[in-house]
């Protein structure tokens with residue numbers, strides 16, 4: 652019996668809850684929101700879809716009553732403001748840090764054993780906030796961004812090469828901002844190195860588009876993305892609940908890995924029932940390491956803002 656709580660029943664949270672339900676990843680999904688009746692309504696709508704899409708996951712909504720979330724195995728935190736055109740993710744810190752702090756306090760009161768997945772932005776620093784507040788070990792507080800950013804990179808490549816996205820394997824590292832580090836050297840298409848199939852200029856353009864992929868959608872829609880982020884969050888919960896030992900890029904506290912200490916960054920990990928079960932250390936070349944260090948610098952600047960609040 653797996654129970655997942657999703658805090659924030661907005662675009663990303665409701666999408667994650669829907670995927671968790673219709674794919675029967677959890678037996679019970681509790682949606683929580685601060686807006687009166689909002690989570691209850693979304694949960695009811697998802698439940699009423701069950702006879703159509705044929706699933707039996709129970710979905711329950713709650714307006715800020717965390718007693719309903721008790722003993723969740725996994726908690727996905729999506730509460731907070733999304734950015735608008737012209738904003739960076741870091742501009743959200745002053746509002747979202749307070750929201751993530753209070754939500755985390757409520758979550759851990761009722762689910763002291765849960766594994767927490769942060770989605771709210773600025774992602775790496777909100778994961779840091781949840782870690783400070785919960786005092787949970789680093790294996791149990793993580794951020795979702797790498798699966799999404801890698802998915803964007805794979806989708807752009809699949810389009811350029813006119814191949815199935817299913818056949819693209821890739822890894823991307825660093826913070827969830829414009830300094831993220833897609834890694835063409837670790838990108839393959841049906842086992843073939845991508846560099847054998849695509850010219851350098853096209854590949855470089857795809858890498859650049861990936862880095863600003865979130866902003867591209869914000870410009871188009873006036874708010875940020877939700878289908879891919881919601882699915883990516885549910886995929887992380889699935890790996891944990893089913894102890895799948897999936898290898899994903901996940902935001903985690905580094906404690907010396909890659910020569911980086913006490914910083915939250917996306918790196919490849921093994922995800923299973925204990926949360927982050929292993930951090931995989933790639934043998935990065937000099938250029939890749941320089942990119943990772945510049946991403947670290949960008950994330951640290953925002954971590955410092957939080958430390959000085």
Ligand SMILES: NC(=O)c1ccc[n+]([C@@H]2O[C@H](COP(=O)([O-])OP(=O)(O)OC[C@H]3O[C@@H](n4cnc5c(N)ncnc54)[C@H](O)[C@@H]3O)[C@@H](O)[C@H]2O)c1
Pocket residue numbers: 658659660661662663664683684685686689729730731732733734743747750753754769770771772774795796799827874875876877880
């Ligand atoms: N990590 C990622 O890759 C990624 C991807 C997409 C969005 N995001 C971030 O996720 C967050 C949510 O995005 P969205 O599009 O779903 O926004 P949204 O506005 O649609 O939903 C956010 C919800 O949070 C709720 N909320 C606010 N304060 C709350 C509180 N204290 N307790 C409970 N609920 C509260 C709001 O009422 C709202 O329903 C944003 O910060 C966004 O930047 C991150």
Ligand SMILES: O=C(O)C[C@H](O)C(=O)O
Pocket residue numbers: 733734740772799827864865866868869875876880
């Ligand atoms: O871009 C955003 O603000 C939301 C999210 O981080 C994304 O990458 O879609």
